[in-house]
Amino acid sequence: MRGGGLADAYSMYKRASTKDQFTDYEDREENLDRTENGVWKEIGNPSWKRPLPHILVAIISSLLFGYHLGVVNDTLESMSLDLDFSGSTLAEGLVVSTCLGGALLGSIFSGWIADGVGCRRGFQLCALPMIIGASMSAATSTLGVMLLGRLFVGIGMGLGPAVAALYVAEVSPAFVRGTYGSFTQIATCLGLLGSLLIGIPAKDTAGWWRVCFWISTIPAALLAVLMEFCAESPHWLVKRGRIDLAEEELEKLMGASHVKYAIAEMSKTDKGDEVDNVRFGELLYGRHFKVVFIGSALFALQQLSGINAVFYFSSTVFKKAGVPTDTANTCVGIVNLTGSIIAMMLMDRLGRKVLLIGSFLGMAVATGLQVAAASSFVPSFAVLYLSVGGTLLYVLAFSLGAGPVPSLLLSEIFPGRIRAKAMALCMAAHWVINFLVGLLFLPMLEHLGPQIVYAVFAGFCLFAVAFVKKNVVETKGKTLQEIEFALLPSH
Numbered sequence: 001m002r003g004g005g006l007a008d009a010y011s012m013y014k015r016a017s018t019k020d021q022f023t024d025y026e027d028r029e030e031n032l033d034r035t036e037n038g039v040w041k042e043i044g045n046p047s048w049k050r051p052l053p054h055i056l057v058a059i060i061s062s063l064l065f066g067y068h069l070g071v072v073n074d075t076l077e078s079m080s081l082d083l084d085f086s087g088s089t090l091a092e093g094l095v096v097s098t099c100l101g102g103a104l105l106g107s108i109f110s111g112w113i114a115d116g117v118g119c120r121r122g123f124q125l126c127a128l129p130m131i132i133g134a135s136m137s138a139a140t141s142t143l144g145v146m147l148l149g150r151l152f153v154g155i156g157m158g159l160g161p162a163v164a165a166l167y168v169a170e171v172s173p174a175f176v177r178g179t180y181g182s183f184t185q186i187a188t189c190l191g192l193l194g195s196l197l198i199g200i201p202a203k204d205t206a207g208w209w210r211v212c213f214w215i216s217t218i219p220a221a222l223l224a225v226l227m228e229f230c231a232e233s234p235h236w237l238v239k240r241g242r243i244d245l246a247e248e249e250l251e252k253l254m255g256a257s258h259v260k261y262a263i264a265e266m267s268k269t270d271k272g273d274e275v276d277n278v279r280f281g282e283l284l285y286g287r288h289f290k291v292v293f294i295g296s297a298l299f300a301l302q303q304l305s306g307i308n309a310v311f312y313f314s315s316t317v318f319k320k321a322g323v324p325t326d327t328a329n330t331c332v333g334i335v336n337l338t339g340s341i342i343a344m345m346l347m348d349r350l351g352r353k354v355l356l357i358g359s360f361l362g363m364a365v366a367t368g369l370q371v372a373a374a375s376s377f378v379p380s381f382a383v384l385y386l387s388v389g390g391t392l393l394y395v396l397a398f399s400l401g402a403g404p405v406p407s408l409l410l411s412e413i414f415p416g417r418i419r420a421k422a423m424a425l426c427m428a429a430h431w432v433i434n435f436l437v438g439l440l441f442l443p444m445l446e447h448l449g450p451q452i453v454y455a456v457f458a459g460f461c462l463f464a465v466a467f468v469k470k471n472v473v474e475t476k477g478k479t480l481q482e483i484e485f486a487l488l489p490s491h
Contacts, residue, residue: 045173045174045175046173046253046254046255046258047173047254047255048173048175048176050252050253050254050255051171051172051173051180051231051253051254052180053230054171054230054231054252054253055167055168055171055172055180055183056183057223057226057227057229057230058119058123058164058167058168058227058230059164059168059183059184059186059187060187060219060220060222060223060226061123061126061127061159061160061161061163061164061223062160062161062164062183062184062185062187062188062191063187063188063190063191063194063219064127064130064156064157064160064191064216064219064220064223065157065160065161065188065191066187066188066189066190066191066192066193066194066195067191067192067194067195067216067219068099068130068134068153068154068157068191068195068216069157069188069191069192069195070191070192070193070195070196070199071195071199071212071213071216072095072096073195073196073199073329074196074199074200074202074203074326075199075202075208075209075212076092076095076096077202077203078202078203078206078207078208078209079095079146079209080092082141082207082209083140083141083142083143083146084143085143091143094147095146095147095150097435097438098147098150098151098154099150099151099153099154099157100154100431100434100435100438101151101154101435102129102150102151102152102153102154102155102156102157102158103154103155103157103158103431104154104158104428104431104432104435105154105155105158106126106129106154106155106156106157106158106159106160107158107159107161107162107424107427107428107430107431108158108424108428109158109159109424110122110158110159110162110163110420110423110424110427111162111420111421111422111423111424111425112420112421112424113125113159113163114162114163114166114236114420114423114424115236115239115420115421118232118233118236118237119163119166119167119170119232119233119236120227120228120230120232122159122163122167123160123163123164123167123223123224123227124223124224124227125159126156126159126160126163126223127156127220127221127223127224127227128156128224129152129153129155129156129159130152130153130156130157130216130217130220131217131220131221131224132149132152133148133149133150133151133152133153133154133155133156134149134153134213134214134216134217134220135149135213135214135217136148136149136152137149137150137153137213138210138211138213138214138217139210149213156220158427158431161184161407161427162420162423162424162427164184165181165184165407165408165410165411165423166233166411166419166420166423167233168180168181168183168184168408168411169181169408169411169412169480170233170234170235170236170411170480171231171233171234171253173254174477174478174479174480174482175348175477176348177348177408177412178347178348178351178352178408178476179344179345179347179348181347181404181407181408181411182340182343182344182347182404182408183344184404184407184408185340185343185399185403185404186337186340186341186344189333189336189337189340189399190337192333192336193330193333193334193336193337195212196326196329196330196333197330198211198212198215199212200326231249231252231253232245232249233249234246234249234250234253234262234263234266235266235416235419235480237249238263238266238267239416239417243263243267246263246266247259247260247263250262250263265479265481266416266481283418283421283422283425288415288418288422291413291414291415291422291487292414292418292422292425292426294413294471294472295406295409295410295413295414295422295423295426296425296426296429297467297471298406298409298410298426298467298468298472299406299410299426299427299429299430299433300429300430300433301360301402301460301463301464301467302402302403302406302430303430303433303434303437304433304437304457304460305360305363305398305402305457305460305461305464306367306437306441306453306454306456306457306460307394307398307402307403308434308437308438308441309437309438309441309453309457310391310394310395310457311332311395314328314329314332314391314395317387317388317391318331318388318391320384320387331392332391332392332395335392335395335396335399336395336396336398336399336403337399338396338399339395339396339397339398339399339400339403340399340403340404342399342400343355343399343400343401343403343404343405344404346400347404347405347408347476348476348477350476351474351475351476352405352408352409352412352472352474352475352476353468353472353473353474355400355401355405356401356402356405356406356409356464356468356472357401357465357468357469358397358400358401359397359398359400359401359402359403359405360397360401360402360461360462360464360465360468361397361461361465362393362394362396362397362400363394363397363398363402363457363458363461364458364461364462364465365393365397366390366391366393366394366397367390367394367454367455367457367458367461368390368458369386369387369389369390369393370386370387370390370391370394370450370454371451371454371455371458372386373386373387373390374449374450374451374454375451402464409472409475410422410423410426411423412475412478412480412483413473413475413483413487415484415487416480416484441453444456473486473487
């Protein structure tokens with residue numbers, strides 16, 4: 001499918017072009033060249049610098065996502081004292097899980113919002129509940145208002161990742177789409193690390209937890225304001241039939257010489273009259289079922305590999321090694337960020353599929369070290385090294401592929417007509433599995449022990465390797481239109 005099949009599909013729709021499309025080709029012949037099979041092809045790549053400012057603004061949503069994931073880690077204890085729920089594990093669990101429930105709601109509606117009002121307005125709608133929710137949490141004196149604020153923040157967290165993945169894929173040139181797609185994961189890591197560092201004084205400074213929430217309103221406000229000056233997704237504009245405006249935005253993103261070619265390519269796949277006709281059931285069965293299943297399975301395997309459980313348990317592992325919790329969390333955050341940066345540099349060189357396979361294999365090895373550390377056959381002096389080394393190796397391996405690749409890959413392989421809504425469905429599946437793993441991890445650990453639990457995670461990692469090898473196609477260097485024609489069902 002990646003070789004001759006792609007060229008054949010590409011050649012077929014080229015030969016089926018209408019007279020108007022041939023006119024467009026003639027108008028831009030000076031910017032094109034003819035390949036051996038007679039297909040017109042653009043000369044050179046558009047500038048990678050043009051879309052960069054727009055993408056940097058968009059990934060503020062990912063920064064906020066990471067920040068709110070970690071903001072309660074160091075602040076929960078002092079928060080519980082001020083709001084009179086200290087010692088209540090139920091209340092503490094609700095402060096964390098209410099945010100996850102909001103994220104599920106936000107992710108479900110993200111596709112319909114992106115298709116309905118576009119990515120720019122989608123980002124602003126993501127920022128609004130984050131500003132309101134964080135302000136409510138920062139100013140409250142009751143647990144009820146805190147939970148309501150966390151729910152609002154969660155809705156924004158659910159909207160942000162789906163819209164960001166969609167936007168970055170649709171405004172990035174093909175040759176750097178993998179690199180720019182990795183920016184979302186790097187921003188998430190920076191947000192998570194930032195929340196851990198900003199939260200350090202919370203244990204010793206009264207009321208500091210309120211400052212931690214107030215701080216998050218600044219980037220959220222910046223996201224809402226700066227999006228007014230960013231380009232809208234040209235794909236969305238073409239789907240809406242607003243070709244003139246799409247050409248203006250493409251000129252900002254790619255340069256004038258690439259506009260007509262890009263519009264002609266988008267017009268073949270982004271059909272405006274079909275956008276509003278995508279039904280939820282169409283994603284679950286029919287011609288698009290397989291690609292949606294692959295996307296949902298990738299997100300499910302990402303969570304079933306045990307990443308959140310490993311993050312949760314890492315503090316205990318480091319504590320046994322005599323490392324303070326703050327230092328441990330910072331070390332894990334730095335390793336996560338380092339791996340994400342390396343993934344960014346390799347994404348458009350090695351490709352998505354290679355990184356995914358290597359990542360899940362590395363995670364399987366790391367969980368294998370944890371299984372060995374929990375066994376009675378390993379000398380006591382080696383247990384510490386295996387536990388700490390296994391945790392850091394796992395986080396590094398995850399950040400190299402299983403972390404950044406799925407959201408990027410899904411935004412590439414879904415056809416333009418269903419892209420936003422299919423992303424929403426897969427993100428919702430991600431949050432459901434995330435919740436279930438979080439719910440079941442501690443009971444499983446208590447009843448089965450760490451050796452069996454980590455062995456289960458290792459099994460899922462190995463299954464993920466086989467799944468990726470069989471079902472995932474490489475998208476490196478291909479335009480979204482080329483990918484869609486290569487994967488397009490025959491009927």
